[in-house]
Amino acid sequence: MQAGFVLGPSLKIEALAKFKVMLFPYGSEDVLNLVTGIGYLFFLFLNGVTMDFSMITKTGKKAWTIALSSLMIPTFIGLFVCYSFMGYLQQSLGEFDGGKLPVIVVGHSGVSFPVVASLLSDLEILNSELGRLALSSAFSMDVISEVMRGFGTAVVSSLKLDSHDKGEGKGPKLALITSINYVAFMTLTIVIARPAMRWVVRNTPEGRSVKKTHTSMVILMAILVGLFGVVANQTVLGGVLLVGLLVPEGPPLGSELVKQLEMFNTWFLVPIFVTCCAMKVDVSTPISSQLVLVVVTIVVVVHLVKMLITVGICRYCNMPKTDGFCLALLLSCKGVVDFVNDVFLFDSFVRNLTSLSFYSQLFSLIRK
DSSP states (O other), X not given: OHHHHHHSTTOOXXXXXXXXHHHSOTTHXXXXXXXXXXXXXXXXXXXXXXXXXXXXXXXXXXXXXXXXXXXXXXXXXXXXXXXXXXXXXHXXXXXXXXXXXXXXXXXXXXXXXXXHHHHHHXXXXXXXXXXXXXXXXXXXXXXXHHHHHHHHHHHHTTSOOSTTOOOTTOSHHHHHHHHHHHHHHHHHHHXXXXXXXXXXXXXXXXXXXXXXXXXXXXXXXXXXXXXXXXXXXXXXXXXXXXXXXXXXXXXXXXXHHHHHHIXXXXXXXXXXXXXXXXXXXXXXXXXXXHHHHHHHHHHHHHHHHHHXXXXXXXXXXXXXXXXXXXXXXXXXXXXXXXXXXXXXXXXXXXXXXXXXXXHHHHHHHHHO
């Protein structure tokens, strides 16, 4: 990220200009973004492979309660505050900035499972009681967020939300069809991909590595499922992550995929991709102090509510205060996945293509 800030537009140093031109001649930056973006795609796939999807059924009531409460309550409180004061915010910050503030609420209410898993591994508490609870809560929260985001994207992208939307055929009927496509996409992927993975495992002799043909088949399946997700107005990343979740954890298949892809993707392509993302950030752009104050206030309030809810549930379950506070901090951490998601939001100009608009419409109905 630091290299990205140096190479990006943030540091306007004349001495670095010629080196930037040498590193990135005309058009090469877009090509590098595309190639390393594929690396990030497989990075998410590997994160899904390392997750144990059966953890959903094994997760106890405590983890589910923490996940649902820590996700839903801060989201609705933050959105309620944003939309209650939207008129004032648009007058103070401008229509563009005021309308985008709920993105911050949605982004900071959730948590990324890969970020929490990586942090627990670095702290060497992955196998502790606190680590297992944090892992289960983060996984449940991430799955709920992805499903809600998928439905929100499918519905909202099929509706006309304002008079400026020129999309033909948009309306409730198309929203219903797209939602059905999304459910069918999820169901067919699980019904077809999971048995295929188990067939690969059954046909691999004990103690042997999975055949290259079979691992290539799984990788190709992940890419095809990601492309088929476009039918339900989903991103390629969602389908690839879903296939990764369906891969049986551990040997022979899961460990073989990690062995083949982790070194080149996680340690080579993904760092370059993060650098490319950081190159798009221009910290030298003048920002009003009022905007900074509003954004910081929203972020602090959302995380404070999330932490108070997590600590309260832990105290109700007779957990020590220190463990409850540590769990609240773990579920509030952000990492590379969140940073890249923010860059994707910036790139795609997703005013109406994310679940944010779904929350907006839902909140409007509730208020009426």
